[in-house]
Amino acid sequence: MRTILFIITIILTSHLGFAQSTDKAYEWDTYNRKLSIGNDLHLDTQKGSGYAKIKDLEFSNGVIELEIKGKDQRGRSFVGLAFHGINDSTYDAVYFRPFNFLSETKAANAVQYISHPKNTWHSLRKAYPGKYESTMDSKPNSNDWFKIKIVIKYPTVKVYTEGIDTPILEVKQLSKQKHGWIGIWAGNGSEGCFRNIKITQF
Numbered sequence: 567m568r569t570i571l572f573i574i575t576i577i578l579t580s581h582l583g584f585a586q587s588t589d590k591a592y593e594w595d596t597y598n599r600k601l602s603i604g605n606d607l608h609l610d611t612q613k614g615s616g617y618a619k620i621k622d623l624e625f626s627n628g629v630i631e632l633e634i635k636g637k638d639q640r641g642r643s644f645v646g647l648a649f650h651g652i653n654d655s656t657y658d659a660v661y662f663r664p665f666n667f668l669s670e671t672k673a674a675n676a677v678q679y680i681s682h683p684k685n686t687w688h689s690l691r692k693a694y695p696g697k698y699e700s701t702m703d704s705k706p707n708s709n710d711w712f713k714i715k716i717v718i719k720y721p722t723v724k725v726y727t728e729g730i731d732t733p734i735l736e737v738k739q740l741s742k743q744k745h746g747w748i749g750i751w752a753g754n755g756s757e758g759c760f761r762n763i764k765i766t767q768f
Contacts, residue, residue: 644753
């Protein structure tokens, strides 16, 4: 586990509708990844899934906006956001397969929801084909930065991409936990870059 600082914009919205915005250097705790900081956050490649979670930030409902960059390498680029985590193996996540963004045959598998440890991508695809996956409708270059917005209001998760007004993926969470840690995520054998993270809680 490693602790490191990075600036994140956090917006807290009260029940009266007032919003307070702060830019703060948050600490990160990592699991099964090394986290490097330059102009962005970088998770290195490791066997198995790993993440960097924001230390001491409890997330329940809200909006997460960020930019992500993977690469056009089949089976080697799984990058996204994990949330409502309660330990190193129990969390929900939305992640992306950039190598499928422009694919003629695999485009429907570009965006994925999972709920570990029980509901992996493989088990969900087998039991509910097409329900927890979708296309990346904005069709960004697989090696470029892409911007996403994830809206979580338990149990509903909606995923938006830049320039598209309707969700590219909308699912009901399969987990029971309604809050927990939140962080950036990379899948088996994958590295990823992340920047411009903005979290609005309500």
